[in-house]
Amino acid sequence: MVASKAYTVTVTAKTTVAAALPMQEHRRPLSNLDLLLPPLDVGIFLCYENAVATSTTYATMVAALKASLARTLATYYPFAGEVVSNEAGEPELLCSNRGVDFVEARADAELRELCFHDPDESVEGKLVPKKKKGVLCVQATELKCGGVVVACTFDHRVADAYSTNMFIVSWAETVRSAPLSVLPTFRSSLLSPRPAAAVDASIDRLYAPLSSLPPPPDSDTAAAPVSVNRIYYIAAKDVTTLQAAAGKGKTKLEAFTACLWRLLAKAADADEKVCCMGVVVNGRGRLCGGEDDMLGYFGNVLSIPYGTLDVEALHGMKLDEVAEHVHGWVSAAATEKHFLNLVDWVESRRPVPSVARIYCGEEGGPACVVSSGRGFPEEADFGWGRPAFGSYHFPWGDGAGYVMPIPRGSGDWVVYAHLARRFVAALEEEPTVFRPLTTDYILNKIDSEK
Known part of the structure; x- marks a missing residue:
């Protein structure tokens, strides 16, 4: 060390x-x-x-x-x-x-x-x-x-x-x-609302106009959890093991999300009856048939579907059962229809701003969003070779957690986490999955790539 x-x-x-x-x-x-x-x-x-x-x-x-x-x-x-x-x-x-x-x-x-x-x-x-x-x-x-x-x-x-x-x-x-x-x-027409399109009520479950939400609790009286930032790594073999345990047809990200969901439920307080988990879905490969312009689109093409499960139920569920839940609501949002409906839904409510419901704490229990770091520029060579290490850094305050696994060329994952301290403790009780990223790990990777 x-x-x-x-x-x-x-x-x-x-x-x-x-x-x-x-x-x-x-x-x-x-x-x-x-x-x-x-x-x-x-x-x-x-x-x-x-x-x-x-x-x-x-x-x-x-x-x-x-x-x-x-x-x-x-x-x-x-x-x-x-x-x-x-x-x-x-x-x-x-x-x-x-x-x-x-x-x-x-x-x-x-x-x-x-x-x-x-x-x-x-x-x-x-x-x-x-x-x-x-x-x-x-x-x-x-x-x-x-x-x-x-x-x-x-x-x-x-x-x-x-x-x-x-x-x-x-x-x-x-x-x-x-x-x-x-x-x-920068073709904004790629995300234009459809003329006279019917607004799909399914979006109401995932997003809400800010004007419809209760005001946030008074910061002077609310005991908000203190969040911290941590970076872990998951060995390639453990990523593969997680995916296999999640069941046939599940992606690595779905398996990871299911694992994290169970761990957060373990750290829930006694009065927290439910636990929410969301996944950021990139719509570029879904809209316009995944044409080249859409794949190179500059801007936000994201949706955040999420699921809610009882904490007690999560305690007794196997990984593949939780992964089945994740797969269900991720698959429902990973379609062109969903993103077109989302664009139309926003249009019908403008200029009132809207927000993803999972960020609002409406369910009254722990909440976390997982976002894939796939595509992280680990090959970015400014003339000095590829980076030895890199990560996102997104300390956005207390409330819903944010976790971003970043796949590396070696097959390992670097995982950036912004979570309340009690959830960090739950992750670190599972060292066979979430291993603290040490300088030894980085230096060993550097030496192995020379």
């Missing part, structure tokens, strides 16, 4: 990088699916070993990052804008080319000294920047060992993780003067 250390990060410079090409200022409405997202910022970070040595100096490396970022923003122009309100009070994108805030920093630690299992200590407020203005901000942090951490934080109302992954891959390709492997599309 390599010991971690407390360390400090010093900001050495702040600049703003605008798109390299001039842009006619204009406003771009958000899609109906974008409008389902509250103002949340999501972080992602990538750790590179010996990046500075490969680039000669840190200054050379940063100059290359900035120059290529400016060129990439010419293609991904929404990231150079800012979110404003329209006359109806809805958020929309002002494409002004205000640019991306770029932070340069230096850490007094080596990569091998950082304990990524506890990102509250190693990442939060240090390696991932806080976005103050605009849609996207970036931070490049030099480590003592010559390593570099490249991180960004983006406004979830403008882009989902899929869109941001496309951007990071394109940015890395631009640094290397390689052709872009994916070109984004």
Whole structure:
């Protein structure tokens, strides 16, 4: 076990990088699916070993990052804008080319000294920047060992993780003067509501207008649970074992979700009778027959179906029984019909904002959302080789938990979790599945890939 250390990060410079090409200022409405997202910022970070040595100096490396970022923003122009309100009070994108805030920093630690299992200590407020203005901000942090951490934080109302992954891959390709492997599309018509379409009442079970929900409890009197951030890994063989135990026809994500659901039920309080679990479903492969424009669509194409089970029932259920429940409500949402209905449902309620019900605590028990990290840019090579490690970072406050498993090329999964402490304890009581991500694990992976 390599010991971690407390360390400090010093900001050495702040600049703003605008798109390299001039842009006619204009406003771009958000899609109906974008409008389902509250103002949340999501972080992602990538750790590179010996990046500075490969680039000669840190200054050379940063100059290359900035120059290529400016060129990439010419293609991904929404990231150079800012979110404003329209006359109806809805958020929309002002494409002004205000640019991306770029932070340069230096850490007094080596990569091998950082304990990524506890990102509250190693990442939060240090390696991932806080976005103050605009849609996207970036931070490049030099480590003592010559390593570099490249991180960004983006406004979830403008882009989902899929869109941001496309951007990071394109940015890395631009640094290397390689052709872009994916070109984004901004065709909002792909998510237009249907004329005079009947609104499907099934969406009412998953989403609700904010105006129909009771006000949140007074923070001065409510005893809200304190959530923490953790990163685990699941060995490839354990992922395979979980899927086999979940039964025929179940995906790895469904098996993982079933396992997590049972573990959260174990940590439920005595007065919590039900436990809710949701899964983020990406609609790109379902809409428009999965055509190329839809697969390259920039924005949010997400739905969050969920299920509710009695805590006592979960205690007595086998993994395959729970996985059958997960498969049922995930499959129902993984269709073109569901996403078309969702687009129409939002249209029928505008401009009143709506939200996924699982976030609202209506059921009165533990709730958690699982989102697949498939497509994480683990191959993003800025000229220094692929990252040694990376993860999302999404500390969105207390309430419903958020867990994102990230498949790696090795078959292992890195799992980012934002959960109340009691649920973290339940996960760590199952060490054969959720293993704390140690620096030893990262270093061993680096050595095995050399």
